[in-house]
Each structure stands twice: as C-alpha cells, then as structure tokens.
Amino acid sequence: MDISVLIVAHDEEKHLADCLASAAFARERVVLLDRCSDRSGEVARGEGVRVVEGAWPLEGDRRNAGIALCTSPWILELDADERVSDQLREELDRVLSAADCTFYYVPMHNYIGAVWVRHGWGAYNGVAAKPALFRKGSKIWGADRVHPRLTLIGEGGWLQGHIDHFVYDDAGALINRLNRYSDAAACDAVLQGRPFRAHRTARRFFTRFYKSYCRRRGYREGWRGVLLALFSALYPVLTHLKALELTERRGRSG
Structure with a gap:
C-alpha cells in the first residue's frame, strides 16, 4: 500500500x-x-x-x-x-x-x-x-x-x-502522565506569558470533572471513569501551581 x-x-x-x-x-x-x-x-x-x-x-x-x-x-x-x-x-x-x-x-x-x-x-x-x-x-x-x-x-x-x-497500563501510569504533561504545559505557559487566575483554575477543576464524569459518561466505567475525571480536573490545577513555582524560580535566578 x-x-x-x-x-x-x-x-x-x-x-x-x-x-x-x-x-x-x-x-x-x-x-x-x-x-x-x-x-x-x-x-x-x-x-x-x-x-x-x-x-x-x-x-x-x-x-x-x-x-x-x-x-x-x-x-x-x-x-x-x-x-x-x-x-x-x-x-x-x-x-x-x-x-x-x-x-x-x-x-x-x-x-x-x-x-x-x-x-x-x-x-x-x-x-x-x-x-x-x-x-x-x-x-x-x-x-x-x-x-x-x-x-x-x-x-x-x-x-x-x-x-x-x-x-x-495502570493507575500509576495515569499519575506519571499527569505529572509529565503538567510540567510541559506549565513551561509553555510561562514562556508564552499566559496569565493564570485562581478563580478560573478553580472553576476549571469542577467543570472538567463534570464534563468527563457526567457529560462524557465516565460514570459508566467504574473506578476507571473516576480516575479519568479526577486527573482531567487536576491537570489545570497542577499546571497553574507549577507555572507559579517556575516563575518564582526564574525570578530568583534572574
């Protein structure tokens, strides 16, 4: 072919x-x-x-x-x-x-x-x-x-x-992926100068969980659906916190 x-x-x-x-x-x-x-x-x-x-x-x-x-x-x-x-x-x-x-x-x-x-x-x-x-x-x-x-x-x-x-492969792999992707997303956000707002990040936590678990019917997948919804919700929160940490570190070194 x-x-x-x-x-x-x-x-x-x-x-x-x-x-x-x-x-x-x-x-x-x-x-x-x-x-x-x-x-x-x-x-x-x-x-x-x-x-x-x-x-x-x-x-x-x-x-x-x-x-x-x-x-x-x-x-x-x-x-x-x-x-x-x-x-x-x-x-x-x-x-x-x-x-x-x-x-x-x-x-x-x-x-x-x-x-x-x-x-x-x-x-x-x-x-x-x-x-x-x-x-x-x-x-x-x-x-x-x-x-x-x-x-x-x-x-x-x-x-x-x-x-x-x-x-x-398992729940541990979800955690590892969440850590890697939030690291990279935080780096992108800092380099591009994207602002973070605490209220927006908090709102995204709840809306992402709802979207994954309810609208996308993750509830039909048992514990796997709970994990997908939880990690989807945590992604913007961890990205926000890691971006703050990275900005603070860059400020000290610069």
Missing part, C-alpha cells in the same frame, strides 16, 4: 515492535526517535524500518520533522502505544484508491490495561478521534511542548475503522 506510517517516539521500546507490526502493510515505515535512552532504536532497526534519531525541544517540531521525512503521498501518523486495527487496514486500501478528502479523522479505542474504556476521555487524557490519516502537506503541527495545535488544510472526512490506543 503506497502510504507512509510515521511513528514519533521517546523511550518506547515496550510498545514499538507491536505498533510497527500492525503497520506492516505500509510501503514505508518511518520511526523518529527523540532523545531515547532505552532500546527503542534497536527495536525499530530490528523491524527493518527507516530510523532517524535526534533531539527536538518541542513536540510540534519533532512531528513536523517526521512528516518531512515521509516519501509517500499519504501518511498515517501513529504513537508507539497505538495499533492499526484490521478494520482500519482494510478501509485504508479502499479509501486511498479513491480519496476525496485531504485528511481523515480516525476513531480511537482507548484502553487502560487490557480494558477498552469507551467513556470519559478528553482534555489531555485521550480523544475519541484524531486526524491521523492525511495527504502530505495538509497537516502542520504548532510550536508547543504538549498537545500542539494543528493546522489542517483542505477538506476532511471520517473513517469507520479504528486505532487501538493503549493509553495507560
């Missing part, structure tokens, strides 16, 4: 082989490794794919660099903890032969451990769908450290086949 599958990764030796195996149908598989200290490079080379290693300070920069490396007219962008489902692979063959859009949203099946969690996702935790399939030149990532903004060019469509996304 004349498509490039792009995987941008950092220390993903545990997930990389399965991700690449699910994309074996592609004419080209490109793995861009950002400052890896584990065996990710060895794993990727063992699969016989194109590997590029380097260091990019911003997530958007490294994703744009990966897109530039791809040589096929169509690109499917995956994270290392994602897998192409059989349904999506079959649909890609049909869609690419008569595509009438420049990018396509692909549904996501998000997992905690081995359990497909259908409800409660949002904010930094995970999304229900994303524009993972696109014609080269129609998707540009913004210059942000966490969840960069996207510029999409042309007409978009939706696919039926899904990507399996193994977001978290």
